[in-house]
Amino acid sequence: MGSGRRAQNVVASPVNAVRSGQYYGLTCVACRERFAVLNDSTKGDNPVKIVGSGYIHVTCPHCRADRLYELGDLKSLRQS
Numbered sequence: 001m002g003s004g005r006r007a008q009n010v011v012a013s014p015v016n017a018v019r020s021g022q023y024y025g026l027t028c029v030a031c032r033e034r035f036a037v038l039n040d041s042t043k044g045d046n047p048v049k050i051v052g053s054g055y056i057h058v059t060c061p062h063c064r065a066d067r068l069y070e071l072g073d074l075k076s077l078r079q080s
């Protein structure tokens, strides 16, 4: 943990995210498919707060597009 508000890149592995229950997802800018990025183990009771500026670097599991997304683009989604 550093000081200040410098941006940090987060590398996520969508393949490790389980697309069920509550999760954080992104919509691919290339193919428009939605995919899970992070699991929300709290089931939505205590959502992770994403603060500051930063980018998340993910490869779309559908079209393999390798892109940077802003953390603010993450959406809390539910799949039952």
Ligand SMILES: [Zn+2]
Pocket (backbone or CB within 6 Å): 028, 029, 030, 031, 032, 033, 060, 061, 062, 063, 064, 065
């Ligand atoms: Zn895609």
